[in-house]
Amino acid sequence: MKKIGIADTTFARVDMAKFAIDAIKKKSDAGIERYTVPGFKDLPVACKKLIEENKCDIVIALGMAGRMPIDKQCAHEASLGLQQAQLATNKHILEVFVHMGEAKTEKEIYNIAKSRAEKHALNALALLKGKAELTKYAGMGRRQGKEDEGPIKTK
Amino acid sequence: MKKIGIADTTFARVDMAKFAIDAIKKKSDAGIERYTVPGFKDLPVACKKLIEENKCDIVIALGMAGRMPIDKQCAHEASLGLQQAQLATNKHILEVFVHMGEAKTEKEIYNIAKSRAEKHALNALALLKGKAELTKYAGMGRRQGKEDEGPIKTK
Amino acid sequence: MKKIGIADTTFARVDMAKFAIDAIKKKSDAGIERYTVPGFKDLPVACKKLIEENKCDIVIALGMAGRMPIDKQCAHEASLGLQQAQLATNKHILEVFVHMGEAKTEKEIYNIAKSRAEKHALNALALLKGKAELTKYAGMGRRQGKEDEGPIKTK
Amino acid sequence: MKKIGIADTTFARVDMAKFAIDAIKKKSDAGIERYTVPGFKDLPVACKKLIEENKCDIVIALGMAGRMPIDKQCAHEASLGLQQAQLATNKHILEVFVHMGEAKTEKEIYNIAKSRAEKHALNALALLKGKAELTKYAGMGRRQGKEDEGPIKTK
Amino acid sequence: MKKIGIADTTFARVDMAKFAIDAIKKKSDAGIERYTVPGFKDLPVACKKLIEENKCDIVIALGMAGRMPIDKQCAHEASLGLQQAQLATNKHILEVFVHMGEAKTEKEIYNIAKSRAEKHALNALALLKGKAELTKYAGMGRRQGKEDEGPIKTK
Numbered sequence: 020m021k022k023i024g025i026a027d028t029t030f031a032r033v034d035m036a037k038f039a040i041d042a043i044k045k046k047s048d049a050g051i052e053r054y055t056v057p058g059f060k061d062l063p064v065a066c067k068k069l070i071e072e073n074k075c076d077i078v079i080a081l082g083m084a085g086r087m088p089i090d091k092q093c094a095h096e097a098s099l100g101l102q103q104a105q106l107a108t109n110k111h112i113l114e115v116f117v118h119m120g121e122a123k124t125e126k127e128i129y130n131i132a133k134s135r136a137e138k139h140a141l142n143a144l145a146l147l148k149g150k151a152e153l154t155k156y157a158g159m160g161r162r163q164g165k166e167d168e169g170p171i172k173t174k
Numbered sequence: 175m176k177k178i179g180i181a182d183t184t185f186a187r188v189d190m191a192k193f194a195i196d197a198i199k200k201k202s203d204a205g206i207e208r209y210t211v212p213g214f215k216d217l218p219v220a221c222k223k224l225i226e227e228n229k230c231d232i233v234i235a236l237g238m239a240g241r242m243p244i245d246k247q248c249a250h251e252a253s254l255g256l257q258q259a260q261l262a263t264n265k266h267i268l269e270v271f272v273h274m275g276e277a278k279t280e281k282e283i284y285n286i287a288k289s290r291a292e293k294h295a296l297n298a299l300a301l302l303k304g305k306a307e308l309t310k311y312a313g314m315g316r317r318q319g320k321e322d323e324g325p326i327k328t329k
Numbered sequence: 330m331k332k333i334g335i336a337d338t339t340f341a342r343v344d345m346a347k348f349a350i351d352a353i354k355k356k357s358d359a360g361i362e363r364y365t366v367p368g369f370k371d372l373p374v375a376c377k378k379l380i381e382e383n384k385c386d387i388v389i390a391l392g393m394a395g396r397m398p399i400d401k402q403c404a405h406e407a408s409l410g411l412q413q414a415q416l417a418t419n420k421h422i423l424e425v426f427v428h429m430g431e432a433k434t435e436k437e438i439y440n441i442a443k444s445r446a447e448k449h450a451l452n453a454l455a456l457l458k459g460k461a462e463l464t465k466y467a468g469m470g471r472r473q474g475k476e477d478e479g480p481i482k483t484k
Numbered sequence: 485m486k487k488i489g490i491a492d493t494t495f496a497r498v499d500m501a502k503f504a505i506d507a508i509k510k511k512s513d514a515g516i517e518r519y520t521v522p523g524f525k526d527l528p529v530a531c532k533k534l535i536e537e538n539k540c541d542i543v544i545a546l547g548m549a550g551r552m553p554i555d556k557q558c559a560h561e562a563s564l565g566l567q568q569a570q571l572a573t574n575k576h577i578l579e580v581f582v583h584m585g586e587a588k589t590e591k592e593i594y595n596i597a598k599s600r601a602e603k604h605a606l607n608a609l610a611l612l613k614g615k616a617e618l619t620k621y622a623g624m625g626r627r628q629g630k631e632d633e634g635p636i637k638t639k
Numbered sequence: 640m641k642k643i644g645i646a647d648t649t650f651a652r653v654d655m656a657k658f659a660i661d662a663i664k665k666k667s668d669a670g671i672e673r674y675t676v677p678g679f680k681d682l683p684v685a686c687k688k689l690i691e692e693n694k695c696d697i698v699i700a701l702g703m704a705g706r707m708p709i710d711k712q713c714a715h716e717a718s719l720g721l722q723q724a725q726l727a728t729n730k731h732i733l734e735v736f737v738h739m740g741e742a743k744t745e746k747e748i749y750n751i752a753k754s755r756a757e758k759h760a761l762n763a764l765a766l767l768k769g770k771a772e773l774t775k776y777a778g779m780g781r782r783q784g785k786e787d788e789g790p791i792k793t794k
Contacts, residue, residue, distance in 0.1 A: 027312050054305035055312045057297045059267055060253070064260035065305070071264065073305075083177030089254045089273065092250055095402055098370070100257035102410035104374075105374035106417060107261060109381065114370055118399065125326045142367045150364035150375070156366045157337050158344030171342045171435045182622050187636045190621030209615035210622045212607045217565070217581055219570035220615070226574065228615075244583065247560055255567035262571060280636045403713055408680070412720035415684035416727060419691065424680055428709065452677045460674035460685070460693075467647050467675045468654030481652045481745045492777050497791045499778030519770035519778045522762045525718070525734055529725035530770070536729065538770075557715055565722035572726060590791045592696065 021147050022050040024069030024078035030058040031083035032125075033132040037113065042140035049147070059084065059116065060093055060174050063100030070108045077143050078112045081136060086119045094118070111146050115139045117164065135164035176302050177205040179224030179233035185213040186238035187280075188287040190270065194234050197295035204302070214239065215248055218255030225263045232298050234269045236291060241274045244321065249273070266301050270294045272319065290319035332360040334379030334388035340368040341393035342435075343442040345425065349389050352450035359457070369394065369426065370403055373385050373410030380418045387453050388422045391446060396429045404428070421456050425449045445474035480482065486612050487515040489534030489543035495547035496635065497590075498528040504544050507605035514612070517637040524549065524581065525558055529563030535573045542608050543577045546601060551584045559583070576611050580604045582629065600629035641730065641767050642670040644689030644698035650678040651703035652745075652751040655735065659699050662760035669767070672767045679736065680713055683720030697763050698732045701756060706739045714738070731766050735759045737784065755784030 023043060027036040038160030040051055052073045054065045078134040080101055084094040094116055105112050117132045141165075145152040160168035178198060182191040195206055207228045209220045214237030224230040235256055239249040249271055260267050272287045297318075300307040315323035333353060337346040350361055362383045364375045369392030379385040390411055394404040404426055415422050427442045452473075455462040470478035488508060492501040505516055517538045519530045524547030534540040545566055549559040559581055570577050582597045607628075610617040625633035643663060647656040654729055672693045674685045679702030700721055705715040714736055725732050732759045737752045762783075765772040780788035 026424070027309075029308050029311040029314055029316040031313045032315035032323060034325070036312055052305075052392075053309060055299070055308040057264070057268065057294070057308070057316070057318070060257070061266060063257055064264065064266055067261055068264055068305075089246075091248070091399075091402070093253070095406065096250065096253045096257060098403070098406045099254060099409060100261065102370070102373055102406060103261050105415065106377055106413050109374065110377055111366070111371060111374055113367065126328065129328050139367070144370065146366070150378070153339050153365040154363060156339040157346055158295050158341045159339055160342035161367070163311065164368070168342060169338040170344070173436065173438050173439050184621040184624055184626040187633055188621045189635070191622055196534050207615075208619060211576070211611070212578065212604070212618070212626070212628070215567070216576060218567055219574060219576055222571055223574055223615075224619045238487070244556075247556070251563045251567060254564060255571065258547035258568065258571050272544040281638065284638050299559065368673075401709075401712070403718065408713070408716045409719060412680070412683055413723065416720065416723050419684065419688055421676070421681060421684055423677065425661050447707060449677070451765075456676070461651050463675040463677070465675060466649040467656055468651045469649055470652040471649040471677070473677070478652060479654055480654070481749050483746065494773050494776040494779055494781040496778045496790060497780040499790070501777055513643065517770075518774060520773040521731070521766070522733065522773065522781070522783070525722070526731060528722055529731055532726055533729055533770075554711075557711070558718070561715065561718045564719060565726065568723065568726050587674060591793065594791050594793050622759070 020048070020050055022052060022075045023143055024066065024073065024075035025051060025053045025081070026062050026065045026069060026078060027053070027055050027081040028058050028062065029055060031081065033129055034084065035081040035132050035136040038133045038136040039068055039081065042137040043144065047144050048143065059097040061086040063104045066101065066112045067104040067108060070110050077110055077147055079139055079143055080112050080114050082116045083132065084116055084118045113139045113143055131164040138163040175203070175205055177207060177230045178298055179221065179228065179230035180206060180208045180236070181217050181220045182208070182210050182236040183213050183225060184210060186236065188238065190236040190286055190287050190291040193288045193291040194236065195294040197292040198299065201296065202299050214252040217252055218259045221232060221256065221267045222259040222263060225265050232265055232302055233300055234294055235267050235269050237271045238287065239271055239273045252312065268294045268298055286319040293318040330358070330360055332362060332385045333453055334376065334383065335361060335363045335391070336372050336375045336379060336390040337363070337365050338368050338372065339365060339483060341391065343393065343439055345391040345446040348443045348446040349391065349450040352447040353454065356451065357454050369407040372407055373414045376411065376422045377414040377418060380420050387420055387457055388395030389422050389449055389453055390422050392426045393442065394426055394428045409432050423449045423453055441474040448473040485513070485515055487517060487540045488608055489531065489538065489540035490516060490518045490546070491530045491534060491543060492520050492546040493523050493527065494520060498544065498548065498594055500546040500597050500601040503598045503601040504546065504605040507602040508609065511606065512609050524562040527562055528569045531566065532573060533570040533575045535575050542575055542612055544604055544608055545622050547581045548597065549581055549583045578604045578608055580618050595627040603628040612628050640668070640670055642672060642695045643763055644686065644695035645671060645673045645700040645701070646682050646685045646689060646698060647673070647675050647684065649675060651701065653703065653749055655701040655752050655756040658753045658756040659701065659727065659760040662757040663764065667764050682717055683724045686721065686732045687724040687728060690730050695703065697730055697767055699759055699763055700732050700734050702736045703752065704736055704738045731782040732782050733759045733763055751784040758783040
């Protein structure tokens with residue numbers, strides 16, 4: 020049985036892990052391991068531990084970033100850590116970050132967070148099936164948390 | 175017995191380590207190892223040595239950054255080093271940095287530094303208990319050094 | 330027989346992999362392994378897996394970035410991951426990224442994506458032949474996705 | 485006997501190594517190994533070689549950066565390399581960089597370079613004594629190249 | 640016999656490798672291995688392969704960057720890759736990058752490229768001789784591609 024890691028934070032203002040876990044459970048009986056840390060800079064090592072110590076096959080890293088420049092810098096540092104954690108383990112860690120500046124109202128942020136967590140949960144399930152599972156959607160302009168943009172039409 | 179590393183600097187203008195150590199001692203009999211370095215760029219290797227040479231199970235890295243752009247760049251470099259140190263050791267290093275630009279008066283900076291050091295000391299104790307210890311606060315908009323923002327209300 | 334990895338995304342709005350694969354097949358009977366991931370931040374580990382698990386000798390990483398500052402930051406993170414993946418494997422990974430801001434119309438973006446994918450497919454074939462294969466073009470101001478600029482004339 | 489590495493550049497406009505070496509010799513009979521490279525981007529590998537090939541216990545990396553944005557970017561790259569070199573060796577490398585934009589006159593730059601090199605030489609000696617040697621100065625707002633700012637007064 | 644690696648690109652608009660090779664041949668009978676790649680982001684792994692697979696003792700990495708912000712970002716990514724390649728191999732890789740924005744005319748760019756390639760070729764020969772070979776020029780404000788600035792005069 021495959022195992023999916025869910026890493027999330029107490030900093031986030033939406034319980035994104037709940038949405039991801041619900042989406043996984045509807046479609047799969049994969050095992051789930053959850054790891055909650057204070058902020059998104061604590062996610063990379065948590066994800067690496069989920070893979071190496073809890074034997075997860077893939078991890079979903081859920082975080083929320085504030086509106087200030089320093090928040091963007093912190094998200095950047097966390098993202099680079101997630102890149103390194105993936106390369107050290109040869110496992111995917113899907114970064115599901117929501118930036119408070121992506122929308123004007125809190126309600127919209129909530130909806131983006133929900134949609135992005137759910138859609139990336141499905142991406143995780145697809146990646147677990149194999150490297151060609153998503154090829155039918157290649158170049159199709161898919162988005163998570165927003166409407167798909169679709170492929171560029173040339174005719 | 176668990177061991178907590180405390181890495182701090184002579185550059186900082188507040189003895190943040192004192193607050194972290196006091197907070198730990200009130201709640202736990204964990205061992206404490208302290209390592210003081212000149213500036214926050216010296217913290218990553220100090221934290222890694224606390225873990226590898228002094229056998230700490232988790233580390234709290236305390237630093238203070240100035241107001242200038244170069245200070246932000248230096249903090250960024252230190253943060254990336256802390257990410258790498260965590261991934262190399264599979265241990266958490268809680269980054270507790272205070273930026274002089276976060277507040278207008280020195281008194282406010284002092285209060286932020288105290289609160290942030292104390293709250294992250296408690297986060298360190300929680301993380302030592304296991305990966306689900308903080309899950310009850312997931313998505314709750316917790317902050318350190320400031321008031322919690324709380325979860326987004328959708329009703 | 331040499332094996333070429335093709336890593337692409339569902340985020341992109343053009344099926345760049347198709348152009349790269351067609352260009353390779355016209356000139357070579359190299360084996361091809363394709364790996365499709367959600368977005369370009371998922372490319373570095375996919376490329377590393379193509380090299381280490383699927384035994385590819387070189388990889389072409391195809392991605393498309395949006396117009397916003399956050400998109401540039403994400404592309405930067407993916408690029409740094411691709412650098413690390415190459416250094417970890419001692420294999421080339423040709424980064425073929427198209428930025429939506431490179432052109433004004435979608436048609437132009439489509440053409441840039443096609444040209445860049447095709448030309449870098451030929452670069453991959455050249456690099457597979459050896460380290461001096463491209464030396465005849467050294468300093469010649471070659472471009473992919475745009476007209477060559479040519480060497481600086483000094484007379 | 486402890487050995488201190490001194491890495492410096494031909495790009496710098498002040499012989500900072502001389503100041504560091506004089507300061508060390510006044511206080512200690514530690515061995516000194518000096519390595520001179522063209523610019524500060526060449527420092528990280530030189531420092532790592534001083535540690536790994538010349539068996540230095542700590543290194544002082546001395547460099548000077550120009551006034552242009554590209555100079556800041558280069559200093560950033562060198563700093564990140566120094567972080568990695570420290571984490572790879574578990575040894576401190578004290579970064580002693582002077583930015584030409586820190587002062588208005590060349591004389592002031594000279595004085596900053598001298599003070600910073602001397603003070604970090606003393607920091608290196610302190611770090612060689614052990615991780616608690618600097619703890620008496622923790623949070624005291626010490627500076628190198630400038631006046632100490634001192635701790636924030638709360639009364 | 641020592642071996643010097645020369646890594647260059649088809650993107651550059653000047654055949655910088657020719658200048659570096661000519662400068663080396665005038666002063667030394669070191670072996671030379673040349674590796675040409677499409678762009679400067681392909682240089683780090685090429686340099687690492689020159690060191691590890693072709694047994695070069697030092698490498699000169701020659702590249703040219705365009706005028707746009709994205710070009711600066713790409714040069715930054717390549718530079719960070721070169722830092723990592725040096726730290727992974729404990730060998731110097733001299734970064735010889737020319738930015739199209741450094742001068743107003745193409746002729747000037749050409750001259751900068753020629754001077755910088757030649758002077759760094761001589762730096763490579765010096766570094767091969769040992770870590771103290773350049774010490775006589777430490778702090779002397781040497782430049783490559785431009786006039787030396789010289790040391791700061793204090794009298």
